[in-house]
Amino acid sequence: MPLRVELKPFERIVIGDSVIINSNTRARFIVEGDVPILRERDTVSPETADTPAKRLYLCVQTMYLKSDAGRYRASYLACIDELRSATPDGARLTEAVDRHVAAGALYKALKEIRGLIACESPAIAPAEAVP
Structure with a gap:
């Protein structure tokens, strides 16, 4: 089941071994597949x-x-x-x-x-x- 993610400006999210940092605007995306995901605030x-x-x-x-x-x-x-x-x-x-x-x-x-x-x-x- 796909996961819908919305990030605030400059918010970080960990997807697998990678840290993704959002730019200066809100972003929405959908993650498909079975990969571990955690928001920075949950780490x-x-x-x-x-x-x-x-x-x-x-x-x-x-x-x-x-x-x-x-x-x-x-x-x-x-x-x-x-x-x-x-x-x-x-x-x-x-x-x-x-x-x-x-x-x-x-x-x-x-x-x-x-x-x-x-x-x-x-x-x-x-x-x-x-x-």
Whole structure:
């Protein structure tokens, strides 16, 4: 099923291994095929992966964009164990993430992790972000 994408001026989008930067006007296009796509605002960089949920997101994001889940399996397991230890109340959500990853539905796993990031405890947030 084709994906319709609309980009704001100068917005970036990651398609596979490529980063596409829009020009100074809105752009609309349709992507056909099975290629991993993430808007820049939905990505986490190694520098911003400063909590267990964000580290898990970065790992799954890499698995998704590189289309190579097996290569990152050990890192994924370490990240999910770290998150389960840090937020035992998030067990239901981490189980959902694990099911999606096991099924190869990495984009759905990323959506679940975004929910974990949003409800991550301030106690495990980076020290400089805590008032």
